[in-house]
Amino acid sequence: MRQAGTALVAALCALALPACATRADDPPRHAAASSAAPQAEQRRPNIVFIMSDDHAYQAVSAYGGEIGRLAPTPNIDRIAREGAIFVNSYVTNSLCGPSRATMLTGQFSHLHGFTRNGERFDNAAWNWVREIGAAGYQTALFGKWHLNYSPEGAGIQTWKVLDDQGKYYNPDIITPEGRSVVEGYATDLVTDFSLDWLEEERDPDRPFAILIHHKAPHRNFMPAIRHLQKYLGTEFPVPTNYFDHYDGRPAAAAQEMTIYEDMYEGHDLHMTEAEGSNELRFDRWPDDFARMTPEQRAAWDARMQASNDAMNEAGLAGRELALWKYQRYMKQYLATVAAVDDSVGRVLDWLEANGLDDNTIVVYTSDQGFYLGEHGWFDKRFMYEESLRTPLVMRFPGRIAPGTRVEAPVQNVDYAPTFLDFAGLPVRDAIQGRSLREVVDGDAPADWREDIYYHYYEYPGFHSVRAHYGVRTDRYKLIRFYGDINQWEFYDLATDPGEMHNRIDDPAAQPIVARLKTRLEALRAQYRDSDGPAVRDPLTAVAKGRRDAQAAAGIGHHAH
Numbered sequence: 246m247r248q249a250g251t252a253l254v255a256a257l258c259a260l261a262l263p264a265c266a267t268r269a270d271d272p273p274r275h276a277a278a279s280s281a282a283p284q285a286e287q288r289r290p291n292i293v294f295i296m297s298d299d300h301a302y303q304a305v306s307a308y309g310g311e312i313g314r315l316a317p318t319p320n321i322d323r324i325a326r327e328g329a330i331f332v333n334s335y336v337t338n339s340l341c342g343p344s345r346a347t348m349l350t351g352q353f354s355h356l357h358g359f360t361r362n363g364e365r366f367d368n369a370a371w372n373w374v375r376e377i378g379a380a381g382y383q384t385a386l387f388g389k390w391h392l393n394y395s396p397e398g399a400g401i402q403t404w405k406v407l408d409d410q411g412k413y414y415n416p417d418i419i420t421p422e423g424r425s426v427v428e429g430y431a432t433d434l435v436t437d438f439s440l441d442w443l444e445e446e447r448d449p450d451r452p453f454a455i456l457i458h459h460k461a462p463h464r465n466f467m468p469a470i471r472h473l474q475k476y477l478g479t480e481f482p483v484p485t486n487y488f489d490h491y492d493g494r495p496a497a498a499a500q501e502m503t504i505y506e507d508m509y510e511g512h513d514l515h516m517t518e519a520e521g522s523n524e525l526r527f528d529r530w531p532d533d534f535a536r537m538t539p540e541q542r543a544a545w546d547a548r549m550q551a552s553n554d555a556m557n558e559a560g561l562a563g564r565e566l567a568l569w570k571y572q573r574y575m576k577q578y579l580a581t582v583a584a585v586d587d588s589v590g591r592v593l594d595w596l597e598a599n600g601l602d603d604n605t606i607v608v609y610t611s612d613q614g615f616y617l618g619e620h621g622w623f624d625k626r627f628m629y630e631e632s633l634r635t636p637l638v639m640r641f642p643g644r645i646a647p648g649t650r651v652e653a654p655v656q657n658v659d660y661a662p663t664f665l666d667f668a669g670l671p672v673r674d675a676i677q678g679r680s681l682r683e684v685v686d687g688d689a690p691a692d693w694r695e696d697i698y699y700h701y702y703e704y705p706g707f708h709s710v711r712a713h714y715g716v717r718t719d720r721y722k723l724i725r726f727y728g729d730i731n732q733w734e735f736y737d738l739a740t741d742p743g744e745m746h747n748r749i750d751d752p753a754a755q756p757i758v759a760r761l762k763t764r765l766e767a768l769r770a771q772y773r774d775s776d777g778p779a780v781r782d783p784l785t786a787v788a789k790g791r792r793d794a795q796a797a798a799g800i801g802h803h804a805h
């Protein structure tokens with residue numbers, strides 16, 4: 246695979262791809278990596294694992310959608326152009342804490358035990374960062390942790406984290422020394438912490454793994470001052486199912502996550518009370534704005550006032566107001582993404598300027614996907630496409646050919662084994678995912694998975710999304726919602742990509758539905774999530790998950 250990859254790089258460079266052209270002055274680098282194989286192979290790669298929070302793949306221009314065209318992410322795209330883009334990248338449970346715990350452990354929620362936000366991750370449990378640290382890597386984490394108060398005891402050597410969800414302006418920062426408010430914009434601060442560590446604290450003679458985990462573009466969508474007006478004049482395309490009827494989908498009908506009704510007008514949409522006033526409308530958590538300095542707030546108001554005044558003057562209602570809210574949401578959300586993309590650019594530039602880009606794996610992903618108005622929603626949780634998918638791009642010069650498109654279905658359960666594998670460490674049995682090294686040449690091995698398993702638990706909870714689990718193949722999706730709703734759903738994504746028609750009762754679909762039900766049971770058994778009755782009582786499932794996680798992680802064998 247290695248040789249094939251190198252040959253492909255050479256072939257692509259011969260075609261003068263832009264990514265290669267910028268390196269024309271330094272042609273032997275990739276070639277040298279293979280001819281000097283014995284030495285190069287011993288040089289363990291650095292790992293830069295960048296993750297944002299709630300970044301929809303629809304808002305990453307490398308994925309080619311219309312939003313990306315209007316609000317491009319050139320630096321994230323650079324990773325894809327110089328490496329691989331995973332076009333079928335999914336999560337196992339579309340929620341922050343469970344996803345992060347999955348990325349750390351390589352296990353589904355029911356095994357690591359963190360099934361819903363508000364759980365507490367056991368920092369003593371096995372995770373890949375501690376493992377590669379023990380094998381000689383320097384490890385550091387900056388930004389969002391959100392698994393419990395801090396990473397204390399998780400075996401990450403250096404860390405500086407946001408408190409809980411993190412605040413956009415002047416966030417509380419927790420370090421081993423304590424907690425303090427640091428003035429600045431969260432995305433920029435997390436980048437500064439990361440670059441400072443790389444520049445000043447890192448031992449240049451040892452490989453490193455740095456986790457740069459942003460708060461943005463998570464709710465309440467507050468952009469940096471420099472980006473506040475970036476999209477104010479841009480009209481974004483309204484999803485065709487923005488005004489969804491939810492017919493045949495009782496769980497979708499019962500959620501509380503519509504842009505038109507469930508977003509807080511002040512807190513999330515930054516709308517003001519009246520023309521000429523800067524007082525925010527309903528603001529569920531006033532601290533996000535109250536903690537701005539007077540200068541920051543004045544700069545904010547100066548840039549937002551005209552738009553807010555125009556809105557108040559227009560006196561919109563009903564459908565018009567719902568459409569206005571969609572546009573305001575997109576403007577603010579995408580402006581927070583702009584700072585994340587700036588951050589990625591700063592990190593890539595730093596690697597290049599320090600000659601580290603060749604021997605460093607750079608990964609960009611999000612903890613899950615997000616709705617950008619599809620079905621009328623923001624937030625995530627559902628197994629419907631936009632939140633099930635998560636962006637994933639990866640660069641590793643000489644090992645991943647520029648412009649690689651990975652079609653194989655991958656999941657966040659695969660990240661831990663990937664990092665171990667690239668670091669030259671064995672993958673342990675308790676890990677349920679597989680190393681992405683097997684698919685980054687664009688050619689999946691014959692025994693690679695063909696479908697993916699998903700399980701969401703957090704109900705009752707924010708946004709009232711019922712617990713559900715399901716299977717997605719390359720074409721079909723079968724979901725079972727359970728708890729106070731017992732509902733199966735079936736979609737043919739080839740004919741109904743927007744998942745508007747639940748065909749579970751369609752006679753023509755029955756042979757496929759039957760096949761998928763069998764397949765779903767097989768997956769539940771394979772991943773050991775086969776405790777059927779637990780689905781009636783999510784709390785029991787959590788307790789079982791904890792027990793299984795401890796057994797799987799072999800707790801008791803590891804001294805921490």
Ligand code: SGN
Pocket residue numbers: 298299340341342362410463464465624707708
């Ligand atoms: C907060 C948000 C919710 C969001 C959860 C989970 N409300 O509670 O809208 O679903 O986080 O997000 S907020 O107004 O406090 O931001 S997650 O990314 O942590 O899973």
Ligand code: CA
Pocket residue numbers: 298299340341463612613
């Ligand atoms: Ca999230």
